[in-house]
Amino acid sequence: MPETDHRPVFLLDLAVGFALLTRLPLPRLADxxxxxxxxxxxxxxxxxxxxxxxxGGAGWAAMWAGLPGMAAAGLVLMVQIVVTGAMHEDxxxxxxxxxxxxxxxxxxxxxxxxxxxxxxxxxxxxxxxxLRWGALSVxxxxxxxxxxxxxxxxxxLMPVVMATxxxxxxxxxxxxxxxxxxxxxxxxxxxxxxxxLAVCGVWAAVPMALACVATAGIMWIARARIGGQTGDILxxxxxxxxxxxxxxxxxxxxx
Numbered sequence: 001m002p003e004t005d006h007r008p009v010f011l012l013d014l015a016v017g018f019a020l021l022t023r024l025p026l027p028r029l030a031d032x033x034x035x036x037x038x039x040x041x042x043x044x045x046x047x048x049x050x051x052x053x054x055x056g057g058a059g060w061a062a063m064w065a066g067l068p069g070m071a072a073a074g075l076v077l078m079v080q081i082v083v084t085g086a087m088h089e090d091x092x093x094x095x096x097x098x099x100x101x102x103x104x105x106x107x108x109x110x111x112x113x114x115x116x117x118x119x120x121x122x123x124x125x126x127x128x129x130x131l132r133w134g135a136l137s138v139x140x141x142x143x144x145x146x147x148x149x150x151x152x153x154x155x156x157l158m159p160v161v162m163a164t165x166x167x168x169x170x171x172x173x174x175x176x177x178x179x180x181x182x183x184x185x186x187x188x189x190x191x192x193x194x195x196x197l198a199v200c201g202v203w204a205a206v207p208m209a210l211a212c213v214a215t216a217g218i219m220w221i222a223r224a225r226i227g228g229q230t231g232d233i234l235x236x237x238x239x240x241x242x243x244x245x246x247x248x249x250x251x252x253x254x255x
Contacts, residue, residue, distance in 0.1 A: 017046065109230070
């Protein structure tokens with residue numbers, strides 16, 4: 001494997017973003033490229049939009065083939081899980097087990113690091129899948145734009161958390177990636193907002209506001225209970241903000 005990579009920085013950052021957030025097959029990257037991990041998080045919104053496009057496209061194809069909305073929504077979730085390797089769902093489960101299952105900061109971090117899943121984690125996964133499934137079954141009849149917007153915005157908020165909260169532990173995925181500067185996080189957030197508005201228009205305003213409120217809530221809880229953020233916290237941010245957005249879009253339709 002070469003020590004350097006002479007492809008444009010934009011493409012290298014995008015490749016790193018996909019490598020961090022998906023299990024999609026990628027061209028071989030030089031080891032030195034991954035030094036840019038913290039600076040490459042501005043691409044997270046683009047990665048999320050692609051994940052939403054792939055998953056939403058599967059749902060749209062299912063609807064076109066005549067499958068009911070519930071079945072199409074299930075396919076959307078399946079594609080999301082396959083493409084991302086369920087890393088965000090894993091983070092949500094570990095976060096719920098740790099934050100609510102331990103009585104001290106040290107014990108909470110220990111639980112979050114444990115690969116075993118507990119009652120809080122199981123219930124969190126059931127609720128996450130159930131809420132997304134229900135919302136998607138309503139939304140897919142109108143197109144896949146909300147899926148793309150939710151994919152982009154829910155991931156653009158992760159760099160904001162990374163830049164704002166300190167690392168809660170001295171190891172782990174988030175520590176390995178590094179802490180991005182606020183400028184990089186700002187670019188990620190602006191890009192996610194632009195993508196959300198581009199595909200959904202002003203219809204995305206309320207769901208995006210809900211996502212921001214959800215992110216602020218998770219950040220407050222994480223700081224209070226473990227003193228900062230971890231990779232699991234970032235996964236929980238993605239899951240909860242995606243749920244908030246999809247429910248926001250569904251409520252708009254119902255209203």
